[in-house]
Amino acid sequence: MTHPGWGDKWAGAPQFTAQPARRSGSELLERAPELPDGAPARPPRRREPFWNGRRRRALRIVLWAAVVALLLLAVTVGWAAVDALRARAALSDAAAGVTALREDVLAGDTDGLEARLSGIQEDARRAHDATRGPHWSVARELPGTGPTAEAIATMSEVVDELARGALPDLARSAELVDPGTFAPRDGRIDLEPLRKVAPDVVRADRSVELAAERVGRLDGAMLPQVTAAVAELRAQIDGLRSTTATAARAADVLPPLLGAEGPRDYLVLVQNPAEPRALGGIAGTVLLLRAVDGTVTLADQLPGGTLGPYDEPVLPLTPDERSVLGAGGEVGRWMQNVTMTPDFPRTAELARTMWMRETGQRVDGVLTTDPVTLAALLRGTGPVEIAEGRRVAPDELADYLLHDVYFEHEEPRAQDMIFAHVAKQAFDRLSDPREGGEADMIAALAESARQGRLLVWSSDDAVNRRLAGTVLDGSLTGVRGDSxxxxxxxxxxxMAKIAYYLDTEVDVAVVAERRDGSRELDVTVTYTSRVPEGGAGVMPEYFVGYGEKNPGEIRLRSLVYAPAGGWVAGAYSGDQEIGLTPKKQGEFSVASRDIELSPGATVSVTYAMITGKRQSGDIILRVTPGPRPADITISDDLLGRAE
Incomplete structure (x- = not known):
């Protein structure tokens, strides 16, 4: 019997019955039919083994499966490629929005931030959605397309996370960090908005830092377009990080610096770059500021020349400091000379000790500024009174304080009185700036800091750690990260103010890369005298220098420091090699050369320098800020490679 569901094919199938008894081989032979005489015996029919047929069928299945897999793979890669184009377009739109958002935040323009942020979030969401799905999981694992797919997907994830996290935090911060919000009013800065914004900016900075780390890890053989996109996103994130890091540091350090945790006293060294020192110029005027819960007052001020000289340095000097900065220990014996060292924390320690010796007062920090910074801060505030009936526009103030005052008043005491009078006016105006001028003031401070004219040191090590690596730091360091x-x-x-006429130009060129990861640099330093021919004869002796053999000649010492782990290998002027006496200041290799400039002359020296190992980052250059900004050029174009 059969089951009805088996169909007709099975209808005639025999029933299983008992098998007959087996016959022996001889019996079977006896029953075989006989063949005609002479006919060849018919070989038995060979049947193909069952397993061989199965193998051919299996092979056909495998081949078809491979064809299907290849087709699916091609479809997957093509699908991912189409999505990649969509993601790239969305990422490009988001990047443009991030740039605009950052510019608005820096400018304090908060009106359109919400709409701009919404657009960035939509672009980031499109990019993120375009790089999701099983086809992307496959594409990210393939040997050929893996690095490219991984990069596109990671960039989309990073931008989407920033759009949903760090950028909203930054936008909320911008609403509070309007320059007008933190402008002093009647000598007081309201610290409460800063306390409110601190969690947002710190969280934003951490998010951007993590994003930078993720994008920084992208590597492998990617398509050129994707490699370029990764580099662009890194640059975008680096720019964003500079904003969030600055805001996070400000939120962290400003309240304690401004006396939120108790009164703080600070020395301000007003440098005079017409008489150069490594950090800028002699400390011509010293101010004492007191900060209490955001209220800042001018507590005292003294001419720098009244503090010292001392018979011995106020702090022990190292043999290296005496070798590089002067065997007589000048850096530690006059307040005017504490800026001879390019290491600002050392300057601060010396100045703080001198003030303590003179007044018995221990200050909580030291800052620097100069007339160029004061003039920039006062721009747009109206003329500054120099004396009764004598007023100077802010745009002319720096030239007046660095040059004209010495021609109008030859007595140092009269000059000091004018410096003190101007400092008091500047402080009063900055304590209560004009309405709408806050952004200009912030921009002037930022530019001064970039030029090295504004430095900050605190007796609180936690504050110094937050300032480390910023333009406000001023520490003598030969490497930052890998730079x-x-x-x-x-x-x-x-001992004169004749360097008012000194111009400085510095050109740094990478000429070779070495196998150990170090680089060979040519550092060309050019000094030019702008002293007019024959003009020195009509200049006051105080300005050109007492007892100078060649009045109008600028005499200076050039100090060039190699990066950490590197050294100055030699120097030449034109085609002529110059002998150098190698010196060290701590761990740093230093080249020192005395230069004399007659009126109108130019002297140029090129220093051959080797960097430390594994310093592949962008070159950072520190230069003494003069009466005018130095002309700086940094070139990474290689002229040759070490064998």
Missing amino acids: PVVGVFTQGIN
């Missing part, structure tokens, strides 16, 4: 730091500093030898 080599080159120092080019100027010390005036004349």
Whole structure:
């Protein structure tokens, strides 16, 4: 019997019955039919083994499966490629929005931030959605397309996370960090908005830092377009990080600096770059500021020349400091000379000790500024009163304080009185700036800091750690991250203000890369005298220097510091090699050369320098800020490679 569901095919199938008894081989032979005489015996029919047929069928299945897999793979890669184009377009739109958002935040323009942020979030969401799905999981694992797919997907994830996290935090911060919000009013800065914004900016900075780490890990053989996109996103994130890091540091350090945790006293060294020192110029005027819960007052001020000289340095000097900065220990014996060292924390320690010796007061920090910064801060505030009936526009103030005052008043005491009068006016105006001028003031401070004219040191190590690596730091460091730091500093030898006419130009060129990861640099330092021919004869002796053999000649010492782990290998001027006496200041290799400039003359020296190992980052250059900004060029174009 059969089951009805088996169909007709099975209808005639025999029933299983008992098998007959087996016959022997001889019996079977007896029953076989006989063949005609002479006919060949018919070989038995060979049947193909069952397993061989199965193998051919299996092979056909495998081949078809491979064809299907290849087709699916091609479809997957093509699908991912189409999505990649969509993601790239969305990422490009988001990047443009991030740039605009950052510019608005820096400018304090908060009106359109919400709409701009919404657009960035939509672009980031499109990019993120385009790089999701099983086809992307496959594409990210393939040997050929894996690095490219991984990069596109990671970039989409990073931008989407920033759009949903760090950027909203930054936008909320911008609403509170309007320059007008933190402008002093009647000498007081309201710290409460800063306390409110601190969690947002710190969280935003951490998010951007993590994003930078993720994008920084992208590597492998990617398509050129994707490689370029990764580099662009890294640059975008680096720019964003500079904003969030600055905001996070400000939120962290400003309240304690401004006396939120108790009164704080600070020395302000007002440098005079017409008489150069490594950090800028002699400390011509010293101010004492007191900060209490955001209220800042001018507590005292003294001419720098009244603090010292002392018979011995106020702090022990190292043999290296005496060798590089002067065997007589000048850096530690006059307040005017504490800026001879390019290491600002050392300057701060010396100045703080001198003030303590003179007044018995221990200050909580030291800052620097100069007339160029004061003039920039006062721009747009109206003329500054110099004396009764004598007023100077802010745009002319720096030139007046660095040059004209010495021609109008030859007595140092009269000059000091004018400096003090101007400092008081500047402080009063900055304590209560004009309405709408806050953004200009912030921009002036930022530019001064970038030029090295504004430095900050605190007796609180936690504050110094937050300032480390910023333009406000001023520490003598030969490397930041993987970036080599080159120092080019100027010390005036004349006891005069003739260096008002000194221009400085520095050109740094990478000429070779070495196998150990170090680089060969040519650092060309050019000094030019702008002293007019024959003009020195009509200049006051105080300005050109007492007892100068060649009045109008600028005499200076050029100090060039190699990066950490590197050294100065030699120097030449034109085609002529110059002998150098190697010196060290701590761990740093230093080249020192005295230069004399007659009126209108130019002297150029090129220093051959080797950086430390594994310093592949962008070159950082520190230069002494003069009466005018130095002309700086940094080139990474290789002219040759070491064998």
